[in-house]
């Protein structure tokens with residue numbers, strides 16, 4: 481049933497051998513920001529499990545308030561470079577390409593993982609606004625209360641510095657041997673807080689209209705392209721929902737979405753990684769298309785879906801880990817959507833976190849392993 485997924489996809493210099501991609505998942509096992517041999521083995525096992533592409537956990541860009549947890553990896557120094565080189569070699573050893581997901585947490589810095597050794601600093605917010613006071617959240621309510629007071633909007637200098645940080649980190653990633661660059665532009669983090677009208681109230685060129693709100697993300701993409709050259713594919717993750725409010729929406733209509741995506745597509749995004757909690761949820765009334773479907777239709781750029789592939793739907797609104805258990809109920813539905821051309825790639829998160837051999841089981845006997853929450857606390 482998954483045969484149609486066994487076709488390659490060329491994205492600039494990267495050949496993705498099949499259409500299943502390991503979705504970015506933060507694991508916090510990189511003490512001091514440096515990937516260990518265990519981390520390399522963890523990614524190698526997923527590559528050996530047959531995925532077409534590994535996208536790593538979020539990796540801090542080279543900026544003082546990019547990420548808040550000391551277990552999140554970075555690319556800033558020789559030690560981290562050596563750690564990443566071992567990861568890249570391990571994944572390449574299984575004939576699989578690997579892209580890092582470059583991450584700046586923006587307004588969410590020091591909110592999710594408070595008290596875990598975060599250095600001092602002030603989070604970057606386009607208009608000084610964190611998010612709504614009453615959103616559906618999975619973060620600690622007291623951290624939201626602490627985050628709500630307005631701070632200074634980002635200055636032109638801060639904006640330019642942040643864009644440079646993405647480009648610097650992307651250049652280093654490619655020098656290390658990564659095959660492409662994934663950018664985290666979703667879930668209410670820095671790029672998304674420019675896209676989202678709730679957090680971007682600017683009236684200068686970085687806001688003011690949907691294309692203005694897309695400018696920061698577009699400039700990040702352009703800066704990365706200039707840093708990495710023409711053969712390296714660039715993916716950008718986007719989402720309607722935010723960590724500051726799972727009910728939030730970037731766009732209420734296809735036209736609004738098109739306005740936001742146009743500048744990003746023009747900047748040279750090769751793949752939109754379209755984050756949804758559940759791939760089978762239509763984006764707008766009147767059509768079954770999901771986010772990846774609309775993005776591909778509106779931009780013509782390749783897109784990737786994600787969300788609950790291989791998992792039953794638990795129904796809990798705002799938790800990444802929500803008690804969902806393996807199921808083959810929806811594999812047919814995701815393949816049908818793929819075969820209709822709705823999107824080009826399918827990302828899989830929790831199923832692969834739980835079981836590096838998940839894809840082989842999905843293609844074969846479907847003897848799935850139960851989801852074991854203990855696997856969140858270790859690198860199996």
Ligand SMILES: Cc1cc2nc3c(=O)[nH]c(=O)nc-3n(C[C@H](O)[C@H](O)[C@H](O)COP(=O)(O)O)c2cc1C
Nearest residue numbers: 503504505506537538786787788789800828829830
């Ligand atoms: C433990 C965990 C960590 C995650 N970390 C990230 C991350 O660093 N970057 C990101 O864009 N998404 C992250 N996600 C979201 C996943 O990439 C994926 O979109 C989500 O889990 C839905 O896919 P799934 O239902 O197949 O798990 C994370 C999810 C989980 C479960």
